[in-house]
Amino acid sequence: MDDEDLVDVEIAHEAPDDISDAYTSEASEFPFHRLTVVANRLSAGQPDTELRSLSSVDEEQVKLLEHQVDAAHRALFEMDGKALLADEVGLGKTIEVGMILKEMHYRETDDSVLILTPAQLAKQWQGELREKFGLDFVCNYDGEFQGFDAHDRIISSIDTAKSDRYRHSVLSRNWDVLVLDEAHYVKNEDTDRYELIDKLTYDYAFFLTATPIQNELTDLYNIVSLLRPGLFGSRETFHHYFVDNGQDTLVNRNELQQRLHQVMIRNRRAETDIDFTNREIDTRTFQPSNSERELYEAVTDYVREAYSEDRGQKLVLMMLQKEVVSSPAALKKTIRKQLDANNELTHRSELETILEKIDAIETVTKQERLFDIVEEAREHVEMGRVIVFTQFRATQQQVLESLQEQGYTTHAFHGGHSSQEKEDIVDRFREEGGVLVSTDAMSEGRNLQFCNIMVNYDLPWNPMKVEQRIGRIHRIGQKREVFVFNMALEDTIEEYVLERLYHKIDLFQQTVGELSTILTRLEDSGKGFEDEIFERLVNADSDANLENDFEAMAVDLEEQQELSEKVENFNSAVFENFDLGATDD
Incomplete structure (x- = not known):
């Protein structure tokens, strides 16, 4: 943030049609600043661009690295709270976002925060933010989750957020902060995921991906345009100016990088002092005993037959197939539960035979x-x-x-x-x-x-x-x-x-x-x-x-x-x- 940027103003603009206008002048977008940050600056009489929350981070929980601190600082104060964090894999983009959110929480500028992730990473995000930064979020997989209009700090899978059940409530709110993990998931403008992000209203946004380009350079255009509309002009202008011969050749690379510098932060492993151990x-692999082999074959035969007759019990059958190679105890517990719950259970005799084979295992x-x-x-x-x-x-x-x-x-x-x-x-x-x-x-x-x-x-x-x-x-x-x-x-x-x-x-x-x-x-x-x-x-x-x-x-x-x-x-x-x-x- 610069001193002359203290005025809160946001100017809508059209993407320039002329290539020279689009790529030889400064971007026409003005940032929208946090009022409390401005107030703090004015009261101090000088720019307040320090990460004041750093002292409150527990060093036993997280060791902050120089490139992470730098990325958080740049995202907040040089990119005005709209940044694409594109570090290479393993450099701690989640930590960078945690620092950003910690600072915003410290300055009371995060009344409503929505973090969208792939489903398998939602709980991990929740744990990392709580344990490393003391930030509590409700996750859509928690029992206490009551919807997107019932909580102010939410972590959710992007597919849950775009579902018919929740889409309206997600879009009806104006979020202070949006965090989008694995941002390459919205690279295609024809998908429901892209449409959801495009229609969301928010003041600040932080997108994360190690691979901003997955198939073609247009992927990058789509992701960046969600963060900074107009930065690259129209899609046609962008493609014509930077891509030659069906993307076989990248042209005007320096200009592309200058534009990206306004919105993207990318650190590389080779340029950090991190030394990952081997x-x-x-x-x-072990040869099962004869009794273990007989049990495995009996369970597999049962799973195949039962699935061919009723595909609706797929999850239960998949569980049995996993349990039989985990332990007899796990398998026995599930089968006993099935038998006790339903006296009219189909294949009851086969399940009872499997129980007998479990009991025959001595070692x-x-x-x-x-x-x-x-x-x-x-x-x-x-x-x-x-x-x-x-x-x-x-x-x-x-x-x-x-x-x-x-x-x-x-x-x-x-x-x-x-x-x-x-x-x-x-x-x-x-x-x-x-x-x-x-x-x-x-x-x-x-x-x-x-x-x-x-x-x-x-x-x-x-x-x-x-x-x-x-x-x-x-x-x-x-x-x-x-x-x-x-x-x-x-x-x-x-x-x-x-x-x-x-x-x-x-x-x-x-x-x-x-x-x-x-x-x-x-x-x-x-x-x-x-x-x-x-x-x-x-x-x-x-x-x-x-x-x-x-x-x-x-x-x-x-x-x-x-x-x-x-x-x-x-x-x-x-x-x-x-x-x-x-x-x-």
């Missing part, structure tokens, strides 16, 4: 092999700290009991704990060491850099969830090499997912942002990643067909990964030599 992956192979890993940790790692992730509470309890019988110090973490209880559990794990066995409630919004070993006891079918687990320990602030152990039973759906899909795209070396790009492309067909896995399982009429189906899915993944890499290469070309600092007057 990540070592150790995948261990749980994964459980025995887990001892090998935690014993290695106890011998070689400070305080023997290991985090074991499972998707199921019954599996968690079974693993905890077996570890306790072997004399290990254990800690349980799950979604049923209160916020304070979760804090206490993490503190005890830090102080006492041992093994923390957690459900995926731990995979969102927790920083556990004091531990560097984790185990995927069972494997989520959603790659994003796997990376979120790993991200608890492999993140900025981790000083040691990180070890990730994956456990799977041979010749099961778990091994197919692990070996034929995840390792094909080198999942365990990807980041959340990179995975999001790959999965977004793959799911453009409307079918989710987990749905795709399940459909291939139930429709395969032989092991050979199932293997071929997964190979085909792996090829699709590889193609999307190659496209994602091409996008990043094109982004690099567009933003090469992009001026990251403030321009001189």
Whole structure:
């Protein structure tokens, strides 16, 4: 912000039709300033462009890096509260937004805030803002969520916000602040997502994406135009001036970067002093016992038959297929619940047979092999700290009991704990060491850099969830090499997912942002990643067909990964030599 910009004024303007007018003069848009910031400046007699809330940020919760502080400052005071935060993956764009929102809250300029994210990241945003910045938001997945007109600080999936149920109430409010994560989701002006953002009314906006360009340069135009209408003129003018021969060649790059400098902040890993530690992956597959093999085959046969007769119970059947490779305890709990709830249940005899096969299992192979890993940790790692992730509470309890019988110090973490209880559990794990066995409630919004070993006891079918687990320990602030152990039973759906899909795209070396790009492309067909896995399982009429189906899915993944890499290469070309600092007057 400059001193001469103290007047609150917003001038509507038409996009210039003449190319020379559009790209040889300063943008005609004047910013709309926060009244309280202006008042503070006037009372002080000089510009107030310091981040005054920095002193209130808990350094134990978040270590602020120079590029993050700079980005927050520029977004607020040089871009007047409308900025595209386009740092490369892993540099902490969420932290930058947290600092921005903390400062606005400090200055009382955030009466209503709407944060829109992909569904799988909504709860993570909520946890990060609460724990690192003391900012409380209600999430649309919370039980207390009562609608977009009932709360002033909301985090929601963008698809919930655009739904028929909520769209009207979202659009009827004038929001002080809009935050849009993964802004490339609105790159297409013909989608409902784009239309929602275009029609929203707000004073300040912060868009986040590591890939402002996904397919073509027009993606960038669409995203920026939502933030700063008119900055690039009309779509036709933009395309004619910056793109040559169907986007095979980028022209007038310097002019493009000068325009982008008014609205976009992009930091690169190579230009920061962040040193990410190595990540070592150790995948261990085990031959199941004969009784475990019989149980797996019985459950898979039942799931295929039941799904062919009633596709409405897809979620329950998918759950059974995941539980059978997690633990007999988890599977038994679900089947017993089904039998007790419905005396007229179809396939009752098959489910009772499965229960008998569960009871016939004397030794749980994964459980025995887990001892090998935690014993290695106890011998070689400070305080023997290991985090074991499972998707199921019954599996968690079974693993905890077996570890306790072997004399290990254990800690349980799950979604049923209160916020304070979760804090206490993490503190005890830090102080006492041992093994923390957690459900995926731990995979969102927790920083556990004091531990560097984790185990995927069972494997989520959603790659994003796997990376979120790993991200608890492999993140900025981790000083040691990180070890990730994956456990799977041979010749099961778990091994197919692990070996034929995840390792094909080198999942365990990807980041959340990179995975999001790959999965977004793959799911453009409307079918989710987990749905795709399940459909291939139930429709395969032989092991050979199932293997071929997964190979085909792996090829699709590889193609999307190659496209994602091409996008990043094109982004690099567009933003090469992009001026990251403030321009001189």
